[in-house]
Amino acid sequence: MIEKPDSGQRFNCPSAIKALVELSEVYVDKQNGVIRYCIDMAFPELGFWHSIRSREVVLLSGKVEAVLEFWAQKFATHKAFAEDQRVASAVEQLNAESALALGELHDLLGNIADITVSWNHLQRRQEFNISPTELYGIPMAPSYIAVDSAGRPIEVERLDPVGQPDIDSTVSQFSPLAKMFKRSEVQEAVEQEMARYSEKRSAVGITNAERLATLKQAQAIYDASYARFEAAVEANARAVEQVQEDYSNGDPAAIEEHCDAVLLNAYCPDIISRNWILNYDIAKKTLRIDLDLPDAEQLKLPVEWRWDPAAAAAVATCLSQQEANDLCDSVAYQLVIRTIRDLFATDTMKALDRIVCNGRMVVENPGTNARVAYTVMSVSVQRSEFGDLAVNSERACPLYESLGGLAAGLPHQQLPVDPLVA
Numbered sequence: 031m032i033e034k035p036d037s038g039q040r041f042n043c044p045s046a047i048k049a050l051v052e053l054s055e056v057y058v059d060k061q062n063g064v065i066r067y068c069i070d071m072a073f074p075e076l077g078f079w080h081s082i083r084s085r086e087v088v089l090l091s092g093k094v095e096a097v098l099e100f101w102a103q104k105f106a107t108h109k110a111f112a113e114d115q116r117v118a119s120a121v122e123q124l125n126a127e128s129a130l131a132l133g134e135l136h137d138l139l140g141n142i143a144d145i146t147v148s149w150n151h152l153q154r155r156q157e158f159n160i161s162p163t164e165l166y167g168i169p170m171a172p173s174y175i176a177v178d179s180a181g182r183p184i185e186v187e188r189l190d191p192v193g194q195p196d197i198d199s200t201v202s203q204f205s206p207l208a209k210m211f212k213r214s215e216v217q218e219a220v221e222q223e224m225a226r227y228s229e230k231r232s233a234v235g236i237t238n239a240e241r242l243a244t245l246k247q248a249q250a251i252y253d254a255s256y257a258r259f260e261a262a263v264e265a266n267a268r269a270v271e272q273v274q275e276d277y278s279n280g281d282p283a284a285i286e287e288h289c290d291a292v293l294l295n296a297y298c299p300d301i302i303s304r305n306w307i308l309n310y311d312i313a314k315k316t317l318r319i320d321l322d323l324p325d326a327e328q329l330k331l332p333v334e335w336r337w338d339p340a341a342a343a344a345v346a347t348c349l350s351q352q353e354a355n356d357l358c359d360s361v362a363y364q365l366v367i368r369t370i371r372d373l374f375a376t377d378t379m380k381a382l383d384r385i386v387c388n389g390r391m392v393v394e395n396p397g398t399n400a401r402v403a404y405t406v407m408s409v410s411v412q413r414s415e416f417g418d419l420a421v422n423s424e425r426a427c428p429l430y431e432s433l434g435g436l437a438a439g440l441p442h443q444q445l446p447v448d449p450l451v452a
Contacts, residue, residue, distance in 0.1 A: 040259060041094045042155045044102035050075055051098065056090065059083065061309060069094060073101050076108060077328070078303040079392075079401065084290075085283040088269045091262065092152040096294055099155070104300050115335075115344045124335040124344055132331060134299045135357060138364040139371070139423045147376045149274055151294040152287065154266040158259045165248040174241055175248065182256075183248040186241040189234045277379060282312040285381045289317060292376045293369065301331065302361075305392075306369075315383035320449075321369055322403065323389045326351070326358040326442040355442040362389055362407060362441035363426035370411055371421050386410045388449040389441065408449045409435035 043051065054070040067087040071094065072079045078101060082093045111127065114120035159181060162171040171177070174187040276284035286308050298304050305322040331354075332346035349357065366389050373385055389407030411433050419429060438445035 040255075040262065041091055041098065042157050042159070043095075043098050047073065047098070047102050047105050050105070051101065053094070056087065062311075064309075071097060073105075076101070076104060076303070078104070080303075080305050081307060083307060085286065086269055086273070088262070088265045089152050089273065089287065092154050092266055092270070093290070093294070095155045096151040107300055116342070118337045118344075121335050121337050121344050124332070124346075128332045128335065128346075131299050131301060132333065132357075135301070135329070135331075135361055137423045138298075138361065139368050139421055139426060146295055147288060147292045148295045149270055149291055151291050152266075152270045152273065154263045156263065158256055160252060160255050164255070165251055166244065172241075172244065175245060182252050183245055186238075186245045188238045188241065191231070191234065280312075280379060280381060282310050285312075285317075285379070286310045288376075288381075289319075289373055292372055296368075296372055301328065302365075303328075310381075315381060316386060317373065317382050317384070318386040318388070319369060319373075320388045320390055320403070320405075321365065322392050323362045323365060323406070323441060324358065325391055325393070325444065326354045329357045329361065330354040331357075355440070358442040359440050360423070360426065363430050364423055365389070366407055366409060366435070367421060367426045367429055370409075370416060374413055374416055380413075382413060384410060384412050386450050391441075391444045393444075404444075404446045405449045406441055406444055406446060407435060407437050408447055409433050410450045 041053070050073060052072040052074070057068050059066045059068050064085065066083045066085055067090055069082045069090055070079070071082065080097050082090055082097065084090050084093065111124070114124055163169055165183065166172060171183075175183050176185050176187070178184050273281075273284045273287050277288050289308055289310070293304070293306055296304075302324055303322070307320040309318045310316070311318070330348045330351070332348050334347045335344045336347075337343075338345045348354075366387050370385050370387055374382060387407075387409055388405045390403040391406050392401050392403045407430075409430060415433065421429065436447045436450065438447045
């Protein structure tokens, strides 16, 4: 479990990626008088990032855990792919997976029947765990503490009591030569034996007392943490029920959550790091979405694998720069059109009269490693304009242009434009 200091937020994170993901503190973003609670997430090894936002802080946890769960699945696929590259017999499988990935990217607008909304993405994952560091202040739990099936410390292994010394045996050591020893020397030996006994008994008592104190402290920490977790889960469950009801009543915060849930539920190929920021204006019934798009470098994907005996690994032939540029353009147009399509299609309350979608390219500053996003596409679409249009992958670019979409060049050129106003 990951805990954010000072935020009161705890997130269940799959163990396989727990040490690999980065989460910011919870912070507040205020635009046009609307307060949103935010967390920035990153998975550097996969090049994934996501900004989680909600007008209700209690709903953040479910979204964060949904993304972490999704990333864990992507990481498992990533590891399996890397392992296959070291196995000669897996080359055929690698070629099949590459062909599938490229096929999916060329047809992101397929499978219109899969457009759904699931409020489950707002639900907390029903699992509690706590690290030894949180319980004991050290990376591994002490070996003398036993836990129950839920991981709660329940008892300690106590050191055995020290047996009483055999004084008669001590005295008998002097008996054969008793005349050679003074009475005081015999007495001193007895006293030393008793002192050693007292010292051992005290040490065992102190150790057992320390172990018991460690147990009680760990139990108190565990119980308090579990109580907070249960309270957070219950609060989240109530909030999810409320937001569903509020959506039916046209509440703007709930409409944002509904749109977020649609996009969280939308399938995308592993290579794409999906990220967006939503802002809903109830007065205009307009949703603005800032949508991150993959650049051409991210899309220089393998098209063919062959086994290299010298390297003892599978070696890939990747898309050429021009092919990656063309794929980048196709993916960008498709993602923008698909996002608009999915949001209109699932808007059962007809809360969205207009969607403004700004497609952004994100680049990293080599000096600071900070990500900078700038708009390269911007389109404003009314529901009435979009409703009867035929949407497919081949028509994504002309459809974008027919809707009045702005661009200073092709998406892969990363030429910035001024985003349209909602």
